[in-house]
Amino acid sequence: MNIFRKKNLRLTNSEAEEMLTSFNHADGNHNPKIFRPRSGEVVFYWSDQPEKYKDWLSDGFKWRNQGGKKPFPVDKPVLFKSYYHIFDKGIINKNIIKDVYTLIDKPMPVLIHYLKKNNDSDSEIECESGPHGNTKDQEGAQNYQRTMPSVLSELKEKVAKKVPNLVYKETSKKKGARDLKQIQNLRYAVNRQKRFTYDEIANCHLMHISLGYPNHILTAPDIRIIGVDEELLKETKKTMSAFNKDNRLAKSEKSPAVPLAFFFHEKKFQKSHDEFWRYMSEILPEFSECGFIITDCEDAFRNAIKKYFPSVPLLRCWNHFWKSTERWIQSNKKLTIEDVGFYCESLRELLLQPNKEMFKCNKLVNNVTIRKHRI
Known part of the structure; x- marks a missing residue:
């Protein structure tokens, strides 16, 4: 790691301003990545890629921001200053600080000074960041290490199109996600932003009004929601009518089943299942002429089918x-x-x-x- 200067006392605002204004990235005295610096080191972070402007936040330690972007000097501000205290075993240690300076009109470069207040000599910053704040097993969990913001942005774009398992396999272990759970959480966060509101029941009604799906919604006394694929419903009607009228043979092939309808319900009562099969009998009366239906051993489900499709034989799933x-x-x-x-x-x-x-x-x-x- 390139060290611009070593100083065991905090930088003054004038010193930081002079360093920032005289910085030239062509000199090569900056760092594209910072990892576990020592006390007293003054380093520059610089990148020409906007998505990596915040990667200096990931330096191998866990920090608490104690004051962000204070302009100096107050009358005619030239730079912003932020300072941080380190986390050591889940406790804020105010003896280890990080001062961050940036020019007001430029996001790059970033000048960072790491310092132990009670130590004048050049020494390592020894601390344990502790587990992630949301970890349930606080004692057995590993020390938290922050993922670079640019990596998080890249992962968010990928999980919007692919499942978390595939994204985790494709990413590098050194420059990728911390673990599979992190990618799953990102997928959850991305999906939350796509919602109409944070009320799931209201979202269903808004989807029905704007998209026409789900098709049938009942929210009281308990939730019963039915969703049917209209295009697949038309194809199903064609298939059933052709098979029954023309007596055509159905070809059997090994392929995954394609769901025609979904039913979301809170309680496993026969009244709930009656709602679903009543709706199916209205939109697909041809179903009464099919060969048989395979179900599980739930009596409420089977009784509801017998009520609205009494002529259809019922078989139990093996x-x-x-x-x-x-x-x-x-x-x-x-x-x-x-x-x-x-x-x-x-x-x-x-x-x-x-x-x-x-x-x-x-x-x-x-x-x-x-x-x-x-x-």
């Missing part, structure tokens, strides 16, 4: 059924760990049979009553 049965077997306190494993494995093997005949045959072989307990 994974939900298996997990529910497994929990039920484990809740039997009379069974040992070996018994639970045996019954769960027998049930899984039974459900994996390719046809009805094999199912019946396997059911006789792996009869779950062969042990002491009947479930």
Whole structure:
């Protein structure tokens, strides 16, 4: 790091003004980055990139601004002065200070003086900044190190277009984010700025008025919000009508499912699910002619479907059924760990049979009553 001067006493305003006015970046006595300077060092920070004008704030220490941009002299100001006290183990140490000077009409250069008040000799600034202020585990967390403002600005632009995991993988560990959590917080901050207001319910109504989405909003006595993709709804109607009228064959391909509608609700009551399926029966009556519906084991959800689409057969999702049965077997306190494993494995093997005949045959072989307990 380039040291412009060493002084164990605080700079006067006239000295700082003289240094700033005589500065020439072509001399090469400035720094594009400052990291953990020593006491008494006077350094220049300079950059020709506007996005890096504030990178001098990241110097490896944690500071508290005690007075920002005071003009000197008062009658005819020429420069701004700010001074900082250092954080040491979460406590402000007023014996270690940082004075920052800039010209009024120029953002660059920045003159910075680091100093220990009770030490006249050139020495290292030894301190522990402590964890980040928002860290829940204050004792086990690492020391906080500030990320450069230019890096934060770059990360904000990236997280607006990509998910945090990809942004974290693409950034350099030396010049990138502190960790994945920092990028996730930036994504959250960027998304907050895109909101209409900080009231989520009001945002839904504003979106409905301006965008037409979500389609149906009910906020009392509890929240029920339905969102339907209009373009996908048209395509669904075409597909169902072509399949039912022309008796065309549907081609099966391995591809992710495309959601047609979303339902946000607070309570898992049948009244809530009735609201959703009533709305679906109005906008998509062709749904009553489909083959079947696969659901989980929630009775309220299944009863709501039966109410508005009584002719549609309901099938249970294999994974939900298996997990529910497994929990039920484990809740039997009379069974040992070996018994639970045996019954769960027998049930899984039974459900994996390719046809009805094999199912019946396997059911006789792996009869779950062969042990002491009947479930």
